[in-house]
Amino acid sequence: MKILFALIKKEIKQILRDPSSIIIAFVLPFISIMIYMYGINLDSVRVTMGIKNDDPTPEVATLVKSFGHSKYVNSIYFDNLKDIETAIIRSKIKGAVIIPNDFSTKLARGQSADLLVITDGSEVNTANYVQSYALAIAINWLATSKYAASVKQPSINAEIRTWYNPDLNSHYFIVPGSIAITMTLIGILLTSLVVAREWERGTMEAMLATSVKTIHIVLGKYIPYFILGMLSLTFNIFLCIVIFQIPFRGNYFVLLLVSSLFLFTSLGIGLNISSVLKNQFLASMVAMSVGFMPALMLSGLMFPINSMPVFFQHLTRILPPRYYVSFIESEFMAGTVPEIVIANAIYLTILGLILFMAVYKNTSTRLEKESSHSVNGFRHEREVKE
Amino acid sequence: MNTVKIKNLTKTFVKITALDNLSLNIEKGKITGLIGADGAGKTTLLRTIIGLLIPDSGDISTLGFNPVTQKNELTPLIGYMPQKFGLYEDLTVLENLTLYADLKNVPHNFEKMLEFTKLAPFQDRLAGALSGGMKQKLGLACTLLGNPEFLLLDEPSVGVDPISRRDLMQMVREMINPNTTVLWSTAYLDEAHSFDTAVVIDKGKVIYDGRPHDLGATAQEFENKVIDLMGGYKQEPSKIAENYTLLKEIKECTVEADNLEKKYGNFYAVKNNSFCINKGEIFGLLGPNGAGKSTSFKMMCGLAKPTNGTAKIMGIDITKDPEKARSNLGYMAQKFSLYGSLTVRENLEFFASAYGIKFKNRTAKVQEIIEVFGLKDFADQKSEELPLGLKQRLSMACALIHNPPVLFLDEPTSGVDVITRRDFWNHITSLAKKGVTILVTTHFMDEAEYCDRISLFYHGETIALGTPQELKDKAGAKTMEETFITLIKESEGE
Numbered sequence: 001m002k003i004l005f006a007l008i009k010k011e012i013k014q015i016l017r018d019p020s021s022i023i024i025a026f027v028l029p030f031i032s033i034m035i036y037m038y039g040i041n042l043d044s045v046r047v048t049m050g051i052k053n054d055d056p057t058p059e060v061a062t063l064v065k066s067f068g069h070s071k072y073v074n075s076i077y078f079d080n081l082k083d084i085e086t087a088i089i090r091s092k093i094k095g096a097v098i099i100p101n102d103f104s105t106k107l108a109r110g111q112s113a114d115l116l117v118i119t120d121g122s123e124v125n126t127a128n129y130v131q132s133y134a135l136a137i138a139i140n141w142l143a144t145s146k147y148a149a150s151v152k153q154p155s156i157n158a159e160i161r162t163w164y165n166p167d168l169n170s171h172y173f174i175v176p177g178s179i180a181i182t183m184t185l186i187g188i189l190l191t192s193l194v195v196a197r198e199w200e201r202g203t204m205e206a207m208l209a210t211s212v213k214t215i216h217i218v219l220g221k222y223i224p225y226f227i228l229g230m231l232s233l234t235f236n237i238f239l240c241i242v243i244f245q246i247p248f249r250g251n252y253f254v255l256l257l258v259s260s261l262f263l264f265t266s267l268g269i270g271l272n273i274s275s276v277l278k279n280q281f282l283a284s285m286v287a288m289s290v291g292f293m294p295a296l297m298l299s300g301l302m303f304p305i306n307s308m309p310v311f312f313q314h315l316t317r318i319l320p321p322r323y324y325v326s327f328i329e330s331e332f333m334a335g336t337v338p339e340i341v342i343a344n345a346i347y348l349t350i351l352g353l354i355l356f357m358a359v360y361k362n363t364s365t366r367l368e369k370e371s372s373h374s375v376n377g378f379r380h381e382r383e384v385k386e
Numbered sequence: 387m388n389t390v391k392i393k394n395l396t397k398t399f400v401k402i403t404a405l406d407n408l409s410l411n412i413e414k415g416k417i418t419g420l421i422g423a424d425g426a427g428k429t430t431l432l433r434t435i436i437g438l439l440i441p442d443s444g445d446i447s448t449l450g451f452n453p454v455t456q457k458n459e460l461t462p463l464i465g466y467m468p469q470k471f472g473l474y475e476d477l478t479v480l481e482n483l484t485l486y487a488d489l490k491n492v493p494h495n496f497e498k499m500l501e502f503t504k505l506a507p508f509q510d511r512l513a514g515a516l517s518g519g520m521k522q523k524l525g526l527a528c529t530l531l532g533n534p535e536f537l538l539l540d541e542p543s544v545g546v547d548p549i550s551r552r553d554l555m556q557m558v559r560e561m562i563n564p565n566t567t568v569l570w571s572t573a574y575l576d577e578a579h580s581f582d583t584a585v586v587i588d589k590g591k592v593i594y595d596g597r598p599h600d601l602g603a604t605a606q607e608f609e610n611k612v613i614d615l616m617g618g619y620k621q622e623p624s625k626i627a628e629n630y631t632l633l634k635e636i637k638e639c640t641v642e643a644d645n646l647e648k649k650y651g652n653f654y655a656v657k658n659n660s661f662c663i664n665k666g667e668i669f670g671l672l673g674p675n676g677a678g679k680s681t682s683f684k685m686m687c688g689l690a691k692p693t694n695g696t697a698k699i700m701g702i703d704i705t706k707d708p709e710k711a712r713s714n715l716g717y718m719a720q721k722f723s724l725y726g727s728l729t730v731r732e733n734l735e736f737f738a739s740a741y742g743i744k745f746k747n748r749t750a751k752v753q754e755i756i757e758v759f760g761l762k763d764f765a766d767q768k769s770e771e772l773p774l775g776l777k778q779r780l781s782m783a784c785a786l787i788h789n790p791p792v793l794f795l796d797e798p799t800s801g802v803d804v805i806t807r808r809d810f811w812n813h814i815t816s817l818a819k820k821g822v823t824i825l826v827t828t829h830f831m832d833e834a835e836y837c838d839r840i841s842l843f844y845h846g847e848t849i850a851l852g853t854p855q856e857l858k859d860k861a862g863a864k865t866m867e868e869t870f871i872t873l874i875k876e877s878e879g880e
Contacts, residue, residue, distance in 0.1 A: 006488030010477065017476045206472020206528070209436055210489040211462050365457060367438045 003212055007220030011194070015228060021190055025232040029182040033239050036178045037171055047129050048074040050084045050096035055103040063099065063141045072133050088120055095119040095130030097138075107147045164333040175246050176332040177301040179236045180324050181292070183259065186229045187266020188273070188291030192283040194221060195274035195363075205367065214363050222267055222356075229263040230256075240332075250331035254341055258331070261348040262324040266291070268355025269320075275362040295321040323347050387414040389536050389567035390435055395444035397430055397590075404430040405441070406590035412583075415564055419578030419598070420571035421612060422587040423803035424774040428571045429469065431587065432538050435569070436466055449536055462490065465534035469541055471525030475514030479505050479524055482513050483531070492532035499527045502557060517676040519550030526554060530561050537568045543577060545800045547674040547829050548870050551577070573803055575612055576605040576832070576867070584608075588616050609804060609832075619805045626786070627816030629758045633789050640665050640823040641686070641792055645695030648681050648846075655681045657846045659695070663825060663839075665791075668818050670834050671827045672870065673843030679827045680720070682843070683796050686825070687717055699792055713741075716785035720796040722777050726770030730761050730780055733769055734787060741788035751787070759783045775806035782813070793817065795826040799833065811836050831866040842873055849877040 015021045053064050067075040076093060078084050087093045098116040106113040117134045119127035142148065165172050198204040207217075237255065240246045269291060277283045297303060298312060299321035305313055316322040323344040330340045390412035397405040404427045412418050422428045433439040435446060437453030437460060446453055451460040473482055483496050500506040503523040508516065513524060522542060529537065537558070543551045555577070558568060570581065578584050579598045586594040593615050594601065602608035613619050639662040646659040656678040663669040671679050684690035686697045688708035697704045702711040724733045734752045743751055756765050759779055764772060769780055778798060785793065795814075799807045807830070815836060818824055826837070834840055835854050842850040842857065850857055850873050854866060861872040 002491060003489055006485055010474065010481070010485050013481065014474070014476050201475070202468050202470030203472045203474055205438065205468040205470075206466070206486075207489065208438055209461055209464065209466035209468075210486065211458075211491055212489055213458065366440065367433060368440065 003216045004219055004223075007212075007216055008223050011220060011224035012227075015224060021228065024185055024190055025228050026235055028185065029179075029232060029236045030239060032178050032182060033175055033236070033244065036174045037244055040170075040174060045126075045129065046072055046074060047094045047126060047133065048076065048092065049130055049134070050078045050087055050093040051075050051099070052078045052081065052084060052096065053099045054101040055099050055105075057104045059145060059147075060099060060104050062145070063138065066137055066141045067097070070133065070137055072129075073137065084118070088118070094123065094126045095134070097134050107142075107150070110150045171244075172246055172333055173329045174301065175240055175244060176328050177299070177325050179233065179240070179259070179328060180262070180299060180301065180321050181295050182236055183229060183233060183263055183324070184266050184291050184295040184321060186225070186232055187263050188270040188287045189284065190228075191221065191225050191267055191270030192273040192277075192287035192291075193280050194225070195271060196278050196280040196283045199278040200280060208365050208367070212365065214360060214365055217363050217365075218271070218356075218360050221271055222359075225267055225270075226260075226263060229267070230260060233259050233263070246332060248332050249335035251336045254336050255328070255331055258324070258327050258341060258345050258348065261345055261352060262320060264352035265320040265348055265355055268352055268359055271359045272355060272362060275359060294319045298322065299325040301325045320348060320351055388412060389414045389449060390569075391445075391447040392435075393445045395434065395441050395446060397427075397434055397439060397441045403590055405434065407444070408587070408591055410585060410592050410595065412567060412569060412585075414567050416582040417558075417568040417570060418583040418585055419581040420569060420585050420587065421573075421575065421578050422571075423616060423805060424801075426587050426803075427590040428587065429540055430590075432466070432540050432569065432571060436460065436464055436538060462532070463534060464536045464538065465529040465532070466538045467525050467529040467540060467542055469544070471521055473513040473521060473525055473528070476512060478510050478512055479516070480509040482524060482528060486528040487531050490532040496527075499530070502561070503527050519546050519553070519675045522546055522550060522554060523557065526557060530558075533563070533566075535566060537562065537566060539568070539570045541571050541573060541801065543572060543574060545675075545797065545829060548831055548867050549674055549874060551829075552871065555580070573801060574830070575609040575804055579605040579608045584612075586612055586615055613805055613808070616805055619808050621808075621812055624813045624816035625758045625760075626782075626813045627820050629754070630786070630817060630820050630822065631789060632791060632821045638662070638664050639698075640700055641669070641825060642698040643682070643686065643695070644697065646682060646685055646692050646697055647694035648678075648685060648690065649693040654846045656685070656692075659843075659846075659848060661841055661848070661851065663823050665823055666818050666821045667838045668814065668824045668826065668836060670837035670840040671825065671843055672834055672840055674874065677843045678846040679843055680796060681846075683794060683825075683827065687715060687794060688712055713788075714790055714792050716788070716790040716793045718781050718785045718793075718795045718798050720800065722781065724769050724777070724781060724784060727768060729766050730769055730772070731756065731765045733780065733784060737784040737787050743788065755783050755787055775802055778802055778806070778810070782810075786817075791821070792823045793825070795824065797827050797829065799828060799830060807833070831870060834866045834870075842870070844874055844877050849873060 051064055051067055053060060064077070067073055076087070078087070078096070084093070084096045088096070096118045098118065100114055100116065103113045103115070115134070115138055117131055119130045121127055162168055198207070233256070241248050270287060273286050273290070274283050277286065298316045298319055300316065305316050305322065308316070327340060327344040330337050388411040390410070392408060392410045395405050395408045396403070408431070420428050420431070430439060434441055435448050435453065437457035440454055448460055449463050453460055474485065477485065480496070483499070484494060487494050500509060505520065505524060505527070508520065513521065516524065526539070526542065529539070542554060546554070551574070562568065572578055579602070581598060583596065584594065584598040584601070585592060594612070598608055601611040641663040643659050643661050646656055647654065648656040659682055661669070671682065673679050681690060685692045686699070686704065688704045688711060692705065699711040700714045702714070704711045725736065728736065731752060734755055735748060738748045738752055756762055759782070761776070761780060761783065764776060769777060772780065782798070799810060802810070811833065814824060814826070828834060837854060839851065839853055840857055841848050850860060852860070857873065858864070858866065858869045861869040863869040863872050
């Protein structure tokens, strides 16, 4: 116990004296939340598109006008296709709508009329917006135009209600989700360095020649970084809820409990990397690729898991961020949902324990792995199992 | 009564056999010196004795325990100081002591230890901010906590000045009791000569185990005998020197320091340093750790800007035209400063191009250097995999590739075994005879004897300057080591 306490005290002093751990725990979350809050917007955006009207009738002129009135669209009028192409190339407009000269004639005859929508496929998301905005504006216009009577009314009228996030504000799930990224950074990046550092500086060798046991070394790393992680988590939650006013409908106790489980798995990944590689540079590279990248890309935070290729969908299942992101999003927006909390908590606990055992196994009180050598002892009457 | 009993011990790593069927007994209550060339297996032996490494075959008993299976029972009884001392540089002196006391489960009585190591005034200083000698003392203090029955020190005196070395030895002798066993691995044969027992190992085998005095009555005789045991060193004409051609005809004072001064805040790292070294002279810069030797060196190479005064290399002012002055200079840094992941040949090619050797001549020049320096068998090996002695030879090859008339060597033999050192100095003295001017720093006092003149440096100032004999006469001492200590103490007294 005394040994463990001494190791924890030492580690905490080292953390306090190393500005980089404080930066990762408290400054980085602040910056990252700022970016997710103000820099990233997955909501519908206002796009600029061009319009070319080849059908100069008064009725169609009202359609052109309604493009100008939409709050989602800035429209610019063009006379020829060449100019539209130039404008798209220069990114002045993100797409264009071309009304053919037989547009009103066809509508008047009761036929379906054509509308050409050009989009810029190099920006797929924006292209989708252009396409759906153009269509929506045209349909709205049609319903109020004089051709309305000749168009068959749709037999189903969709009444849309968005639960949990009525404003469809993407910040409400991205900002809490970014906590997962910060927790991954603390859990994996910081800890991936700490064991490797002891090997590089030779302090591990000196320590192994004292009464230190494997469990002391392992817990002596887990506990201080767990404390640091929980402090950073509290700070993150404070930023989200108090400073950035993200609505929180869940339970604080459940939030802290599941977050601590996630931290436990992240620490396990980081400490495994560190104890196996014993080299700070390599460890930090591996930590970035197995820790940070999946948390960002394979957690479902930025890209929906359902739309990933099958292989990656399966890959997300074995990585902890997916479970934590799904938990934290629902905890913030929908409140505590027992099914989600329990399933994710169980998985994180199991993974955390497996990783803990792996760290224990990878930590030796010798300079090499024990299993790789066979020894024929001779006179050891006092043989004691380790 | 033996503290350690070893029988037929073998330990191999991927490519190398570090310990080869080695048998050895270490007597209780004695100080045993462990001597051997780099890569002879000294560190592996120490680590195996305390159970940090597991042997492939053979038996060890340490303090009656089997280190393979009973490491937990064994470790509380031993004190082990690894080569890097194992200090936490971001903890203070006192915090390091407290940590190791807790890890060893011993009470926090540090007064005696702090007083003895003279670290008491520095107890709140971070270990990383201590000088080399002080780090060593702190490392030893941490190792001595809990009065271990068996003390193992892995080359504790590498890179330390004679005064710190003497303090360290004194500290060990006074802190142990008559029953303590000490196993001390060292590259200093004068140190080993003062021990009760000397064990010489070579290529993983014990080649001598007995009283040092039985080999030689004096440290010098002992050294010669040990060299003979290790296969002997035959002085041959230096190929390196034979191959060298002095390109520039030069006058006197090829290297000149003119009132060189470096001030950090109110602290003078170097003060009023003036000297003039002549063509073909070996000039030694001696002094305790932290005396300002390295700072002087850096200023002379133009790597640090003097706050006052200047230095001239081949008459070119280093502060005015550093590039041109440096082109006359070969520099061998204290630490291995080549590219570890490049092969020997690639390193040489890089330095050849860095020194402006034309592409069409480069391959031939590199090949020639590889042969002259005896690196042929290792040419395509990564330089980080080389043993220390060869690394150091490669560093020298890189420093000499452009035939510089002046050579700067900053502790070139630190941590290098005795045979390699002799070989190295053979090349140095031969190069000097060919007209190369050499400025060298060292902590080996026997090496100081090779110098034509010595400047003894302390607290940033030259306290004595002259030939080795002149300095000895001045101090009234017989050996260079005594001279060093006497002159430093005298200067402190003033």
